[in-house]
Amino acid sequence: MQLPVPDLNPRFDSQLLSRVEDAGLNASAPPQQRWVDGWLVRFSAGKAKRARCINAVADGRLSVASRLAQCEQVYADAGLPMVVRITPFTRPAHLDDTLAEMGLRSIDDTRVMVLDRLDALPALDWPAGWSAHNIGLDPFAQRVGALRGSPLSQRQAHAERLLHSPVPFTAFELREQGEVLACGQYAMEGDLVGLYDVYTAEDARGRGCASRLCLHMLAHARSRGARHAYLQVEHDNHSARAIYHRLGFADGYAYHYRTR
Template identity: 70%
Template sequence: MRMNPVIARSFDPYLLSRVEDAGLNASAPPQQRWVDGWLLRFSPGKAKRARCVNAVAPGRMPVAHKLALCEPVFAQAGLPLIVRITPFSEPAGLDSTLDALGLERFDDTRVMVLEDVSNIVAPSLGKGLSIQPVGLEAFAQRVGALRGSPLSQRLAHGQRLAQSPVPFQAYEMKLDGEVVACGQYAREADLIGLYDIYTAEWARGRGYANRLCAHVLAEAHRNGARHAYLQVDGDNHPARAIYHRLGFADAYAYHYRARDPAAA
């Protein structure tokens, strides 16, 4: 029987519990509700974390009953039902239960953690490069344009950032006045999460993302951060290599399930 993902034994489980909570807080949209211990989020944005079921607590109902209550919520929002599966998902064995109910697995994602950000040194940027803070709604438009996201997703992203229960700080890197990379972090006490690290397609492979991340982490440390985390697609090997060089390591994995992953 396939079980929920597991956490890496090398990490403090209490830190990883904080990381999971922080990731939920950082992705919180205004469109959400509870169903018997499950947190339903149905924002129309690109991030699946903000438009899925997060199975936070076991509740009292059978899984099939809860799914039957969840599906109309997503249908009314014009979204497919997606369930996010983590090592913390409840009830135990939820992954295999959903598999038996016909929900297919997709989008393997890794949560990477840097336990001590104090060793990160802000890099020398070089001629023509600059990094500066940018407003959150402007950032949503900027990263959306780089990704080619439709306007509806950019607006939903900007709304989520503006109404976030935790503070974000966004940055953009420019080369001779043209944006080459951008990213942001969410902060909870001494823990920060890197989000939306993105490099313009034409500028990839030149070390911009590495320098941007190092700059952001060094800035966060100056403001009191001790630990950092991020979430990245399991098969995004270039990005994972960057994060490994910065000292991040895989802490745990998660994935999604849906009746039709292609529609998700």
């Protein structure tokens, strides 16, 4: 008998949440990654921690301390801090407690939010002069990086990851009379769609840009066969979480990181 994975929202099927976790790993895969005794070690220079952290997805054979020592060398060679991602699927199951005892601090409490049915999306109304446009992945990485104020190295690493992703991304800009109000993209894997990098220009916030762009992307993905949706958002990003709740998303599970 298979035991349930702890800390998963019982509202959702646990197999769906496991698929969401796999899809999120696939969508964030950078070219810079390797395996260390059952741990997927990623060391991209980009902004997203998902692409520059350890995902402990298998028990392995070595001790935690031995694996951490090998991983720390990987990150030292890459000039990056070592970061470990902790989820309900992390192996070994006691890893979070072990890392805490070793003095690694917890950061970036994050929620994976899930919409299990896309057949009942709210109607989308565009204000006059608004329109959504598909754009290329390299221009998208530059656009969202510019809106965030990211340095060129992070924008280039983001573009590289998108262009080499094992799952396809589709990116959009929301414009008003040619001016960019917001941008976002989605990753499609089977009947799962993940929303990523939804960002609204600072002077356009509070106008419903993000909710409309998300609705547009979800409807676009649904027309291509998507049935379920997911996204990842920091727990204290209350404005974004309110938007996603109104769209029908609910917390599926949480994750955080540990670092020195």
